[in-house]
Every structure is written in C-alpha cells, then in structure tokens.
Amino acid sequence: MTSIGPYAASGVGRPSLVDALAKSRSQLSDLTQQLSTGMVSTTYAGLGDGRATSLAMRAKLATLSSYDATAATVSTRVSLMATALQRLDDIGAEYKLADPNDFTLTTGSVTVTQSQAAIDLQDAISQLNTDVGGRFVFSGRATDTKPVLSADAILSDDGSKAGLRTVIAERKLADLGADGRGRIDVSAVSGSSFTVAQEASGPFGFKISSLSSSMTNGAASGPTGSPAAITLGLTGQPETGDQTRVGLTLPDGSTEEIVLTVKAADDASALAEGEFRIGATPEETAANMRASFDAALRTRADTALVAASAVQAGEDFFNAPPGGGPARVAGFDGTYASDAERIAALQNATSLDSTDSADKTVSWYVGETGTDDPRKTAAAKIDDGVTIAYGARANEAGARQVVQNLAVFSAVTFSADDPNAKARYSALANRTISALGSSDATAAVKTMTTDLATANTAIKAASSRHAAAKTIAQDAISNVESVDKDEVTLRILALQTQLQASYQATATLKDLSLVNFL
C-alpha cells in the first residue's frame, strides 16, 4: 500500500476488503508453490528462524560429505595396501618350509628353490609397486614414482652403476681375502704351536670370537690383542677325543665354530673336518693340528663366510641410509690398470665406503626417502580432529627384508663341480629361510599391516558416526525446509473454502446495490 487509492465508502470497493482478498490469493499461491516444491520457501528469508539451522546443517552436511569422499578414496588405498602386504607376508611364510639341503641345480646354475625365489622376488616387487588410480602407495610422498626397480634391474649392473650381483662379488673378495682364508692368517708351526691371527681387515672376513680347549697338554691362549689373535699348540701329546673349539664371527653376525678333534694315530678312517691324528712327536701332532685347522678354515670361508658375505652385502645394498648411498667395499670406485689389480685392492680392503656410492650403485628403491615415520607420508582427515596416517615406503624394514632376502638368495649361483657348493648353498638357504621366516621380518610386515588396519578401523568408525550425523542433519534441514504435504493440502482446502465464501459474499455484496433495485 504505497499510494492512496480510490476511496469507496462501502461495498466491494472497500480497500481493506480488496486487500484481504488479494492477501488470501497470494497466500493460496504460496501454499500451492509449497505443495509443488515441497519446500517452505525458496529463499532463506522465507525460512524464518529456521534459516540458521538450515545454514548450519547444510554446512555440516557438506563437511560430512567431504570427509566421506576422502574416507572412500583412502579406504580403497588402504585395502589394496593391506592386500599387497598380506601377499608379502605369505611369500615370506612359504620359505619357512623350504629344505636348505635340497641342492638340486637347474639350468641357470641355481637350485629349484632359488628359481622359485626369483619368481617370488618379482611377485614381491610387483606388490610393492601397487598403484591405486595412478598413485604408488609404497612410494612415500613420491606417489608418482614406481618405488621398486624390477628384479632384473636390481641384480644387474646399469652402466656405471653396480647391481646387487656386483656388490655381492665385491664383498666376497673383501671377506675371503687373497688367500681364501677369510682374512685370517695361520702361522707356520713354531716348536709345537702356531698362531691364528685376524688381519687388520676392518669389517671383513672372520673375527675370532672365542677359544676353548679341553685338550690334554693343549696350549691355547687368546683371543688377545687387536686385531684378535689366538695361539694354538701342544706341550705334549693329547689324548684321543680331546677337542679345541675356535669360535668365529661372520660378517652377518652369525657364528661358526671350528672344532679340532684329536684322532688316534692308528685310526685309519678318513679325517673329517677338524680332525687330526696324533703324530710321532708333539711337534708333528701340532703340525697335523695346524693343517687340519687351516683346511677347516678354508672350507668354512668358502661356504659359510661366502654365504654370510652375500647376506651382509645384501644388507648394505638394500638398507642404504635415507638420502645416502649404500656402504660398499672401499676401493669400489678406484681406477685400476687391470682387473687383477682391482681384485687385489678389494681383497685387501679394510673399510666400507659410502661416499659417492649412491652414484655408482643401483638404487633398488626410488621412491621418497626420509627419516620420518613412513606412515606420516600420507595422511587423511576423516573427521573433525581425526587424521589417519596410512603412508608407506617400500624400503621399510618389513617390506625391505622380504625383497632383500629373496634378491640375495636368487642372486648367488652355484656350480655342480664345486665340492663346497652344496654346503655353501645350505649356509645361504639357512640364512634366507631363517631371515624370511624370522619373527623379526614377519613382525615388521605385520606392523605395517596393523597400522593400516587401525586406519581402516578409524575410517569405518568415522563413516558410521557420519551416517548417524548425516541423518540428524538431514532431519533438521527437512524439519526446517520441507513442508508437511498433508498440512499444506489441508491449509489449501481451508483457504479455498474461505476464499469461496469471501467471493460469494463479495458477489452478494455487489448485487446488494440500490442500483439494481431502481
């Protein structure tokens, strides 16, 4: 009512009557609109006091939907990661039952178990290279990078970069030394004794760890000094069956024991490892003893030490510190006139070197590295104040151990002509089996799986919370925004009746003019 309209003192022209009818009509059209849209109003102003609820609940719904979308994305990733880790765990478990003494060579100079390991290695690598919608989930933050090289690329050299096979071979040279005694010097017998001394070989070769003797007239002292040395010998003739035990520590931390056993002079049976006969004089017996020790040492070097060397080389190769290169035998990057010179240098190496090794060594893991918690490399906020961390790196202990052990196991080759081949294989297989089946490796994979399972549980819990909250929010919105169709229909009917009556009255009023009766 913005202007002063025509005045009509009575009858249908009365402004308030016109107004009232117009109002009823517009109310009717409002109600019709409500009925057809199902909404109280198409504007926030029309919602009345409920608009605050509507706005807040809409914001709540949007947030919940966003959380749910994130949870759905992450849930897929976590499930696939869990599947991959489960497979890694299964692969490791298969080797618990492998027989380390089943030395059946196939055409590739490897055993049947080794060729199975080569296939399992590829399987493990492909699990770690799992991508979910183009995202490599075991790559830390570098999710666009396939984290692990192929088995072949890990084992072989790549131009100037050394592969695992080369690294194992180098370490073997350093551990065995030039004379194949595992960097141990065995002196000649002087009088009736001889010394066994470690070379100053740094981390390489055997380390003498213990000496115990129950030998009659035995002279056993040490280990003393640094590098450690022991003296073995006799002050008189020993008695048959007497033993002296020399404990050796191998590069991978395992121990070997050479047991020297006295055998009677007239015992014609073949000498087993460590056995020696009593000679005519104590000096002669001592010489027998030395020869027996020396032979045993060489055998152990060619079997257990080589296996341990390969395992340790694998440890160094695979477990490079974040951002650095793997530890290699010092002299790996020297310039040599001939291969013989290189071999000699490596055989006499006394330390590990990781300077520049990153550039000269194949890096099996090319994803993101870091010292922080790998889980933290991917995080998702799935609820207010709930952030789940589900990142992973393929070079985490559990996953690495599986790849490392399979790679080392499948990298070493054997020759049927080599008399020590079976024992060496057995030493390697034992180490691989125990490492893959050890509770350590399993636990490390299990830790990753557990972390992911926790994330999944958090997602599920959040999802069910969200479902409940969504229902509440939707109810609140519909309470505010939606109309009760029954109620609106009833109101329309009531209004219709009212309008009809009004119109009827107006029509009567119109007829009730004196004009009509004159």
Added chain:
Amino acid sequence: MGLSSALGAALSGLKASQSGLDLVAANVANAGVAGYTKKTLVTEQAVAGGVTVGVKADDVRRELDVYLQRQLRTETAGASYATTRANYLDRLQSVFGTPGGELSLDSVAQDFAGALDALAASPDDPSARSNVLSQAQIFAQTLNGASNSVQELRGQADQAMSAGVDKANEALKSIESLTTQIVRASAQGQSTAALEDQRDQAIDTLSSLMDVKVEDLGGGQIRVKTQSGLSLYDGQASTLQFQPSSSIVPGARYSSDASASSLGTITLVRPSGYSVDLLASGQLRSGELRALADLRDKTFPQAQTQLDELASGLAQALGSNVTAGSAIAGGVDLTTQGALSGDRLSVAYSVGGTTRSVTIVNVGDASKLPLADSLTADPNDTVIGIDFSSPTAVADLNAALAARGVGISASASADGFAFTSNSAALEISGGSSRITATALSGEGLALPVFVDGAGGGPYSNSLDGNAQRTGFAGRIAVNPDLLGDPAALTAYASGSASGDDARPVFLRDALKAQTSFSADTGLGGPGSPFTGSIVSFASGVINMQASASAAATRIADGQSLVVSALTDRFSESSGVDTDEEMGKLIQLQTAYSANARVITAVKEMLDMLMNV
C-alpha cells in the same frame, strides 16, 4: 405572494435538483478515481424581503476529514519507506544465496573446501588439482557476480532516486499551479472542490516519496513542508535536484561532505536560489527517497563490504605466510622479507598481567597515517602504520611506539625489525609476521590462489590509496599463473614430492581456520568481532541478509496494514457510497417531480385565470 413567486420557487427547486443530480452523476462516475472525494451540494433557502422565494445551490462541499488525511499521509510515507526497503532487501538476499542453491555463497565455499579436502587426500591426482582450480574459479566468479549484483541494485536505487525526484518535482509543480487556480477561483467565489482534489492527490504523491506536512493558510493557500520543517512549497515550488550516476562501482561512496562524495545527493533549491542538501542535513526522514538513499549509501555498501571481507579473508588465508618471530634477548626478531603494502607484524606482550599486542602495518601511503586501532578486530591491540621500506622506518616505528605509549623499542635486524622491551615490567611473549606470498613456489606453504584482478596482482589487503579491499569481491580472480601450472597446488618448493600433502593440508586448514572478520561487515560488534571459518562467515552473511530481508518484509506488512486501516476509515467519510447516491437520486427525482408538479399547478391555475 402571487403565482409568479411560486413559479419562481419551483424553478429554483428544479435548478437545485438539477445541480444535485449533476453531483450524484459526478460522484457515481468518479467512484473509482483515485483521490476523488465525495461531493455534496449545500443548498439554502433564497430569501427576498424576509420571505422565502425559493432555494439556491450554495456550494459544493468536499467530505473530508483533514486530521485523518494528515495521519494517512504520514503513515503512507512510512509504508512507502518500508515497502521499498523490503523489495530491495528481498532481491539482495537472493544474491547471497538460496536454500540448497548451487551458487549460494556458502555452497561454493563448501565445495571449494571439499575440493581441497580431496586434494589433500590425493595430492598427486591431476583431476583433484583441476577440481580445486575449477571450484576456486566458481568461488571467485560467484563473488564477482554477487558484487556486480549488489552494485547493480545500488545503481537501480540511484536511478529510482532520480525518478522519484522527477516525480516529486512534478507534484510540486502541480501543487503550485493548482494552488494558483484555487486561490483565484476561491477569490471569485467559484467552487474549488475539484481543484482541491487534484491538489490533494499531488500532495499524496509527494507524501509517498518523502515525509511532508501541509499547513492550510486559508483562502486556498497552503504551505508544504517536510516533517522536519523545511518548506517545499510556500507560494512558489522549490525544486529538488539529483545527479544520477551513470554506473556505480564499489568504490563510489556517498559522503555528507560534497567534495568527498562520488554519488549524487538530493538538493532542494528554493526559487530564491537558497539550496540545501536534503540527505546530508537529514531533513529527509521517511518515504521512498529516504529508503532508496539508505539502501544506496548504507545497506548495499555494507553488503559489498561483507563480500569484500569474505574475498579478502579467502585470499589472505590461502596466500599469506604467518612466520613466528625468532626470540632474542628481551624481545623478538620479526622478518619483513618480501613484505607488500598491507602486510603486517604483530608483537604480543604482557604488561601488569594484561596481555596486549601491537600490530605494525606496512603502509606506503603516508596520507593514511596514523591508523585507527579498530583496523584489527582485537580490542587489546594497538595499530601502527609505517613504511617498511622507508630509510627512516626504524625511527618512524620508534616514534610511533613512543607516541602510542607502548614500552617497546625497535631496531633494524638482518631481515626485518627486532623488538625489545624498554622495562622489566613489560615482557614480550612473542610475535609473528604475516607476509603475502607472490610466487607459486619457494615462499613457504602459502599459495596465492586468488589474486586481485585478471592481471594477477597480489592481494595483500593494502591500505594505500583507495584501500585494496574495497570492491575486491568484484575483482577477485584465480591466479592465472596457477591455472597454467596446477602442479603448484602441491609443489611448494623445488623438488617437493608429488604426493606431498603439506601444501594442500595448509590450504585446507587455512580455509577452516578460525579468523576474526572486520566489524564493519555488520556481523559481530567492534568489541566482539565475528570469528569463524570462511565458510561460516559466508553462512553468517547469508543469515544476516535473510533475516534483514525477513524483518523488512514484516515491517512493510505491518505498515501497509496500518495504511489499509486508515484508508478504510478515510474512505468511510470521503468515499462515494453508491447506495447513498442512489438514495439521493430518488430524493432529487422526487423533488424534481414535485417542483414540476408545482409548475404544472401554477400553469393550470394561470390557465384557469385566463379562461375566466
């Protein structure tokens, strides 16, 4: 007394009936005409020599209750104000959003937040990145659109003011010419009822535009004044002048100081040449023109400020790095590296157990100094403006600190300013610098997602010149460099991993962080500013506009009810009642035939005389 006198009386009766019939006809015919008031014929007996010789039609009277009319006019001005306001506010609130509307401000803000959530979950996903960018564009375009709509409404209000002024001038002119005629007719003893009806209608028109009151000076002369007492018509009509703007931009402001105003004002010019600014002097208190002026100069600019603050908060939350200062002995060292105009340092300190802070803003425009403390939302904050790059910056800063009574002294440090306490009683607890990032990478986690204008200038909420925030909602755009390099949404430094979620998480959290919004948006008060996330601010703005619109509609409905009731009562006394007119018609008819009968009788009597 003879037959001829009877004949004369009958003839005068016929004439009076005739006039009465004329009026009945006129009343019935004009029953539907706006402003027409019921006319009645005043008759009186014609007396000659003490003897009644007939009847004469004395005057045509308007049936009018002047007190009711006055009240009706006042209420009409109020209703007109309320209705105009309600109409515009209804349109304004739909600019901000509708329930479930795809392009409501809160929806686009939520969609953008959702896109950032998705990016934080999949930083390496190109589709997540492009989704963030397209949602950012929708957000920017929605703000642009809303800003344009607000300015368009402002322009319409401006145009409507111009039209209203024309209408008022027309009404004033009519009043002038009608009054002249009325005075003349009245002097000549003619009926002025019809002219007065027309004049009243002109006044009614005027009263819906502005609040007026009418003084009757007698003899048909009137004086029209505003309710505040400023005369609009006093013998001669004054003219209202208004200069409409061809286009209105957010920066255009009305100021009561004419030299500072970039929008037109309504000026009253008297025929004497005296002029007065009706808006500045507050003489216009109600009516459509006041409503339009309020909308144009207060309501819409505030709506624009809300949009600008939203855009500003958005750009700054995502695009500026807050770096904590490094502690030094007895104080804090704050960096100013790469500071743009508008970037600020903040030092928190406690003195006498009260925690206070001082904010130092980089201001290049010396004319803006000194700054008011109300610039920041915190009431315990002292605000100082200096030019960081000035060679005398340290001296200026120390002078300002001393002038404001803050016991802290500043000195230049390697990459900014070092602040130390002057006394043991004042302990500096920390500080931070907020610096706007300009590059896509290498400047920390902040990313200039939104820039000022299509040219891509950084937005740093500069106070220089025509403050950068003004109209920013209309200019905000997604950084064109970012559109060309979506990978920068995650790559915050060279060599950062593709799956590194540090930046998406920063952006996501920045959007949801609780920030204080300026009190000039009308949300919250100066002491307790609106604090919340960008999304909740958008919701808050919608809620405020919707409730303002609902309230305005309620008021308008109430006011129109009052006017309707008054009109009813006015109609009762001044409106044409056809039944009544018909009744009169019968009376007149009867009177006419009675008079005619008298004439016939006289004739017969005369005939009888002739035949004697």
